[in-house]
Amino acid sequence: MKLPRVIHNWLSYIGTAIAILALILFVFLFVLHTFADTAQVPYAGLVIFIIVPTILLFGVMLIPIGMFFEWRYLKRVGTASILRFPIIDLNNPQHRNAMFIFLLGSIILLFLSAFSSYKAYEVTESVAFCGTLCHNVMAPEYTAYQNSPHARVRCVDCHVGPGADWFVRSKLSGAYQVYAVLFNKYPQPIPVPIENLRPAQETCEQCHWPERFFGAQQKKLIHFLPDEENTRWEINMLIKTGGGGPETGLTEGIHWHMNISNRVEYIATDEKRQEIPWVRITNLKTGKTTEYMSTENPLSEEVIARADIRKMDCMDCHNRPTHIFRPPSYSVNLALGTDKIDSTLPLIKSTGVHLLAANYPSTDSALNAIENGVEKFYQENYPKLTNDKEDAISRAIVELQNIYRNNFFPEMKVRWDIYPNNVGHLNFPGCFRCHDGLHKSVDGKVITKDCTACHTIIGQGRPQKMMISMEPKGLAFQHPEDIGEVWQEMKCSDCHTGELP
Template sequence: MDQESPPRQTRISIFRNWICLCGLIVAGGSMFAFLLLFILDALAPVSNPYVGILAYLIAPGFFVTGFLMVAVGLLIERRQLKKQGPGSTIPVLIVDLSRSRDRKNLILLSSAALVFMVITAVGSYRSYHFTESVEFCGQACHTVMQPEFTTYMHSPHARVACSQCHIGPGAEWYVKAKISGLHQVYAVMRSSYEKPISTPIKNLRPAQETCEQCHWPNKFVGNIDRTYRHYLSDTNNTPFAVRLLLKVGGSDPNHGPVGGIHWHMNVGNKVEYIASDEQRQVIPWVRVTDAQGVVTEYKTSKFKPDSKQVIRKMDCMDCHNRPAHNYQVPDDAVDLAMSLSRIDPGIPSIKKEAVKVLTRQYANETEALQKIATELAEKYPDDPRIRPAIEAVQQIYRDNFFPEMKANWKVYPSNIGHKNWSGCFRCHDGEHLASDGKRTIKANDCNACHIILAQGAGAELEQLNSKGQEFKHPGGDYGEMKCSDCHTGGD
């Protein structure tokens, strides 16, 4: 009896069918978002991990959920119909347009659906952009990432997103990054993160999948002409510059002769090594497999075989390990500021004094900036040139020293070159003997990797020699020692 009263039937029927309708909206919205993301992904020059995840995992997830809702709605509907038996007169239509109440509801629902679709689309787009953004990676946890973010902003990669080197394309690494990201958020909340963050990063994605998206080993670089300007730590801040022709060369015979520094990346060769310390600064074992499959092993006398040793294949990051986060050594940073006249080279002993205040220990940045200012101002009380110099030294501090994270040049060695760290001389030190016992990895030959075109100061720098000059070390010969035994960047 009760069942046959029409208003109640309608209410129940509409309620049941709203499940279907909601499902349809969810499905429609995600469909729309998917289409948008799909177009975005298709048009982007480099495929992006985040668009991939959103477009191919999350949007379809919502799509399926929407359809499941529709199915559940229909199932409930059918059940109810069956219960009411064959004689029931419930309208089969999901929405009966002849009823004004249903019409109103439909209009309301359609508007809601439209708004929802727009929100989903914009939302997906925005959230993709946000999780990928440099702001999110570099500034969300301000103190923790400040050293990396600051150095990155001063690097040649300041316009390459963090995710392009640290995650790269593809869903697999995105998921890995998000899992390790959760772990990091937890560490930040508990303040249990490392200070400084230790390197090398254990699971850094191989260069082939990140750097080589933009630079590839097949490119022939040729020679690079660079001038390294320095000032000695004497009263006159005597200038001393070296002009080098770096033989970077190339590694693909289709584009130029294979050789020079990028020989290591020879597309046919494989260079592998074992490091005996965490930071990969000591390399007692190297193995080269050439294009013909000939294997040469090089060892130092300190090498002891051990089953736990990890053999690493050399890639770009074994030399270019600071492409985005170079913590300048105080020596070089002051030299640069002086050569640009930000610090006046006419101020007596300023090189020495500037490096001295930079290499002190300070509790935090505020203290450092204050003490740098007072100390230099006291040293040069009557020199008007000291004000801009103080500002320049403070800027060097802000850009390269991060006492809160204990991050500075000392804890992050740079492997390019050989002056302040072993760098190339980790292998090219004349101590790596081939298994035949006759050869070592090329070393001591100062013209193997570069030639010195000119050196000294003033007119001396004009005297170019295309065959290369012998290095005239300031202050005389340095003997048999490695450059980095004496040069530590300051302190």
């Protein structure tokens, strides 16, 4: 069979060679991928279904480009018989064969590219792709995610959600992100809040049904004080999650905010949305609105008129549903409470927290510093213990190092105090951004700071001397350290920062 004359040029030859090699490579890798277990190799999918097919297409595209240049060249040197387009005569067996090969090739190519695009789609939507491809950049989020309640929810279920338009948008911004990583242009830490995060109605609410949270949940929070005995202090409370009932239409409790029968909007004056001087609620049935203004730093009419008003959704409280970087105080409490660290080691709570919270240039240097720090502390202060409790001390070191690895990422400058967590009010302003008792409406209503509005304390204290409540309204809060009554006026987060003073 004779090929058209214009195909004889080096560009088309190279294109053909590239395409054939890529095709062989594709078939080979595909067979390997199907029969060997490459599912755990994060780059496998990317190479097989994105990079190799791209090379294949590139090769195929070179062929007609080469032909075009060749045609132009032949025309210029005046070869008369060169026409712009080939004459196809299907009565000519040669032409019929060429046509057949061309059609068959095109069909195979089309089929391959459809298949590859589908696989490419699967790959780029996978957790391994999002979490490990740009390994250093995503390491903090990926690690925290694997230890979170959402470890089985794919990244894209929250970050992209359903629908074609968001799919395209995310791939476009994704392409920019790949560029940013390749050229080291990404910020450290990655700034939040993510401005273009999709509204919660279209992501969270695909799985969580706001009308379906109701009632309360009981939580037992275990604390250890930073004294020599690591005194245990428990708080047992009923958190009034609330929500709405589809039958009753009533909304109550904490999930009152979820826009079922009310809309809550606010203005934040800082980037991380931690300062909220202005709040407006709208009753969706009556249309009545109430505006609350902070008496501490009120906004003027002009500022309000120009400001961005944000409608509150799930993420304004659950801003860390899965990338949860735990404060050292919390992590050490948890390890002591679950006996991963022996609570009879004197002052281990405060030693552990101080070592975790210090600043280190890299993970390795931190792990060393933790080991040396704990050993040195007991050698200097409790030399007898280094023998008696050698085992407990080395277990404590291992556990503190685990805490560090899972929650601290000096390479990306990520740790708990970089990203505020808005659920609660102990270490960050959280609920007290609005519920500080200082947000008032013109007719004198106040956004409540009543300690029983959101939870009821049913037990608190040291295990031996637990105070237990039989009353439905629960116990009055007692602060574990004697600090007088200042906790009623101050924000908890004015003193509590997640580490020790």
